[in-house]
Amino acid sequence: MFCIIKYIFELNYDSPYFSTLSLLKDSQLGAGMNMILIPSWLGVVAFLHLLVASLEDLKVILTLWPPDTMVFLGECLLLQCTVEGNSTFDWHYHWFRNEPNTSRIAKNPRHMLSGGSYSITAVTREDGGRYWCQAQPNDNATKTLLSRPITLNVSGLDPPSLTLTPNSRQLFIGETFTLKCPKNLTNSSIWVISQTLTSHLTKLSDSMTAKCSSQNNPDKSGTCVVFATRGHSGLYWCEGAGGRSNAIHLTISSGPVIMRTPVYSVPQGSSAVLSCHYRKGNYTKSTFFRNGVKAYGTETKLTLKNVGEEHEGYYKCASQDGKLESPQSWLSVKRNLFSGDEPASSSSGSWIWVVVSCIILIIIPLAILLIHHLRYKMFYTHSCWTIPGEETSAGGLPATKQDGTEVQWDLSWMEMSNLLYPGK
Template sequence: TSDAVTLTVSVKRKPELTSSPQGAALMGNPVTLYCKLEQSAGWKFYWSKHTQNPENETNTATHSYTISAVKPSDGGQYWCRAGRGNPVYYTHYSDALWVNITGVSSIVSLIIIPNRTQHFSGHSLSLICKDQRNSTTWRVMQYSHDRSVSDCPSDRGSVTSSTCNISSLSTAHTGVYWCQSKSGGSSKPVNITVHDGDVILDSPVHSVTEGDSLTLRCLLNKTPSNLIAYFYKDGSLFQNQTTGQITIHAISKSDEGLYYCEYPERRESPQSWVSVRGEKSMS
């Protein structure tokens, strides 16, 4: 008879990412992210922003990561994962956590044309600071994947203090954009994703008011579609439609989450966060 062999099967773990405070963070205040993992001894923790890119991860020896004074550029999607051993064994990435920054100026807003969060590589984009006082003292700022803050990379000759025009987008334009004044005032930040694939999700740039309707469209680059589009929320199938779009009537807080779509023959779009704010106050 042969010797008995013990086979151990381990399930790849997936941490839970949370934040303190939860929900919106006030500009200038600290925010701490927590990467929760059972039996966390011996692990290092890795933090990603905007995309799950190992090359741009920040690592910590503990399961927490603190931003001491949040800025508009700190808003956006975050993920975490843990690793240990040599060679390093990594857990799955956590689900995405969205950090919203508040306490920004209400007199200025950033207008995006076309008005959506996702855009095809090679297409054009305009970003405009709209000030209720018709002031032109605002500049469009960008926080990019290389963790640098700079003026929006506008085409030469088409930049003003409050407008940024990009005639041919690339994935390097993916990032957080906002309006900023010399005095330090800021608009609410906007996340822009540039995708070099065939499919993007047309979703709103700004929060949707509770009770309003929301239409999401699954867009194909160059080729018109009569295919079935599949829409997902938080990783689960939400709806499928031959029209390539879905409408959520009387949206509520429970509809808030990460959405993406796919045409099975053409792959899937990136994910975008749909934010829902409270009902409009009666006047």
Template sequence: MVLVSLLLGFAAFILHSAMLKELPAPVVSVWPPGLELYSGESVFLQCKMESNSTLTWTYQWYKNTSKTPPTTSHRHSVSGDSYSITAVKREDAGSYWCRAEQRESNVVTEARVVLNVSGRPPPLLTLTPSTRQFFAGERFTLQCPASQSASGWKLRHFSPGRPDRITVDQKRTCPPLDGAIRANTSDGCVFTAASGNSGLYWCEGAGGRSSAVNITVSYGNIILKTPAFAVAEGDKVVLSCHYKIGNQGKTIFLKGNEGEIFTSNSSSSDKAINWTTENVTPKDEGLYRCVSQDGKMESPASWLSVTPDRGTWKWIIVTCSIVLLCLIPLTVWLVKCHRCPTLCTSSWWPLVKDDVPAVPLPATKQDVTEVQWDLSWMEMSSLLDKQLYPGT
């Protein structure tokens, strides 16, 4: 009986080892595709096991060499097999690990992807109106970079809730996809906002891809419209809270965990309440939402991206360069002085003690004490001997 148990255990071990050898690693997909991201855009990572197994897999995400899951924040969020980053920054570059685990068979496998954040400005995708949120039924237009329209740009769409991708070839009429129609005045495509329109949009061409924008379509009664792309420091920014059926008194604007930042009184007929920042700064960047006075209506959160003023950095660099140019000669001189002090005194300080011209002292009348001290040493010694030893 013991022998049979050992044989069964050994057979299970061999079978498990064979399964591990044949088990493929998970595949990490990046949307928009490519390992180079642009500052300010959104990115979605998806981890999937490409196997015909009907077993359930669970997924865990890590960044770089960390052994603990990344902390979710306003910009970073994890949902099952998906990892999303809003408004990509330089510090988001690095290795992202996906760990797939099958608990029933105790199988664990990993895969990673390395993301880089480019400092180059991308070809611009145009969104009109420029906002991240739309009510269902509203229309918006997407247009690939006009200056390179002849190079075969294609508009692409990815929705995290749908596994398929949508491709629109701009050289042809836009297909009737979720209400998409051909624009009459441009080469872009006009969409009627619907549930299938939410997600990422970007353009692909022979030279790479354009910037990407993330659009949210809401079926609720209130949304907050923020600029779809990053704004520059110092710009005027308007956040607009839109009601589908009209406002109910006060509208409260909230930022992240800071709470209320602005409250507006309006009539019940107003459908758009604005909050304006005349001179936006990087401190204004963050996640915003608006709420009705009674708290029954709250918009989905929307991110405002602010690009620091590069001119300020240029002045800082210039100032540091001037300081360094002044410090280098001073440092060299101090080193020379330490090694050869006479070099510094003779070359840098011409009026040293030996070179000062002698100036005659003014003539004065000497008193007795001065006359006595003018006597020679021998005479003074003789006088002292006579006073101390009178018989000599």
């Protein structure tokens, strides 16, 4: 419809339509054509009014999978933007974070955009916040529709873990994989959402290719054995009476080679094994790439020891002749308590230790020096003071008699001399 409107407004007097009108006008039909053009333009205005009204009836819906705004570290998420209403437009989508229409989401290798789908791999604390999507008709640069926001709150707690066997983000079509819900989610079911333009929630036990059991298990945990088909690519998680597990993303490939990387985050400081698997042929050597750059040797298995943040990224492998290449797969690293993802309370605690250290190393020695200084000053000053009412002569007092016995004198030495030697 926007194409029709655009065509109408771009008509000019050089077009054949207006040339014909000119000929008719020149042939004495101008007055009649003016009467015809008036209702024609009124019809165009009415059409435009109906078109604008139809746009106003449309609504943009933003959906989060799994449907829980409390998300876990290391899991995968999918945001889906759809336009509801009677619309035949082709839509273009924009994504915003924290502030609508002003702050578009910055590029991030863990964040992937595909039409109205926005996926996040291996959630970190930095992924928390409010998200919007904006829909815009491809033929109209001014008319846009904005969704309501969804707020992601990132939990620092370890989630109930969905177990996948084999532990790999990529699998071949025809492989069998097993999903098992955690024991603390009683009577739980496994859900899957395929990452397509028409994504919808499906209970995995409803699939014809999955054998799932819940009530018959002794531990009351849901288990599904799945024969992989292309339709099984997507998000998986468990839901039960106690909540939900973390969500993982699987890619089912029909290609000749896949890259097996752990589906869960690898703890920092531990080891990780990455392997290159070929559907056919006996390949003993492969070339590995990290973020598109050749970085490793030529074995089909790559062991990373003492994993750190520098190892995180997208990995892929290829045959040595370069003819066979796997899709890329993300390797996630789980930070420890002292990494960049540590809570703010730990940071404030470190400042407390800094202050305490300063007190011990600086203030206490200064206090000791000050106490010594005051004690020395008091002792020196006290030795220079005289006792009030007590005077001593320059000659001093005799201590003993001639026989050596101690004599206590009550008179001064001068008065005693006068008594002993009056003639003098």
